[in-house]
Amino acid sequence: MDRTQWAIVVVVIAMMFILSGCSSNRIMPVTMDFPQAPEPLMTEPVKLEPLPEDKKELSDLLENSTVNYGKHRELQLKYLQWQRWYDTNRRLHKETTESK
Amino acid sequence: MWLLHWLPDGVIELVIRMVLIVGVVSFVLGLITKWIPFLGPKSIILRVVGLVLLFPGLYMWGGYGVEMEYRAAAKEWQAKIEILEQKSKEENTKIVEKIVTETKVITQDTAETQYLIEQMREQINKQGCELTDEAVDLYNEGMAGRGK
Numbered sequence: 001m002d003r004t005q006w007a008i009v010v011v012v013i014a015m016m017f018i019l020s021g022c023s024s025n026r027i028m029p030v031t032m033d034f035p036q037a038p039e040p041l042m043t044e045p046v047k048l049e050p051l052p053e054d055k056k057e058l059s060d061l062l063e064n065s066t067v068n069y070g071k072h073r074e075l076q077l078k079y080l081q082w083q084r085w086y087d088t089n090r091r092l093h094k095e096t097t098e099s100k
Numbered sequence: 101m102w103l104l105h106w107l108p109d110g111v112i113e114l115v116i117r118m119v120l121i122v123g124v125v126s127f128v129l130g131l132i133t134k135w136i137p138f139l140g141p142k143s144i145i146l147r148v149v150g151l152v153l154l155f156p157g158l159y160m161w162g163g164y165g166v167e168m169e170y171r172a173a174a175k176e177w178q179a180k181i182e183i184l185e186q187k188s189k190e191e192n193t194k195i196v197e198k199i200v201t202e203t204k205v206i207t208q209d210t211a212e213t214q215y216l217i218e219q220m221r222e223q224i225n226k227q228g229c230e231l232t233d234e235a236v237d238l239y240n241e242g243m244a245g246r247g248k
Binding site for chain 1: 155158159160161162163165166170173174177178180181183184185187188191192195196198199200202203206207209210213214217218220221224225227229230231232233236239240243244
């Protein structure tokens, strides 16, 4: 190789070295914690009450049903709030990750 | 250019600028002194020093630009995530409030109905309709499920 060819090789290597300074393949050091669900939604679900063996009158059955309907409504409320929590957090996550 | 991550922006920029300036000045001086008698043979040292500083200087300048873009993007992401976390917390508060309020209403409704049943107990039971043991078992099985 003559002097000119050496110079070209040096310049090419130097340019490659300089341009490699602009490369970047790092991972963004930002972490997103999984959202915490509200405490009332994390409690053990209430169980329906069975009718005691010694309660055989129609009023006992009505009373037991009323108590259990109340528990059902409570569970329904929590179920709907779980859905609300999920929808909201999903929307927020989408808005954050998709916005420029 | 991970090394740049640990240094403050101002220090990085100052160092790179200094390296570039010294490199350019050395190289240009090396070119000028080439034509000056007596200094000519020594001008190669200045040119070599200039190039030795210029190449890493340019390399670092490129890396610095990328690093700054990277830091700005990270800052922007951090801000977005903080807003998300704040909104999520606000929503949690609303959910808790709704559960507390509506649970009170449900408890009150149940208590009121129980009170009415208690008041009407005789009237309800006056037909003499009584549940058999089998009926009670069936009722409880329907509630708890058969897969015990």
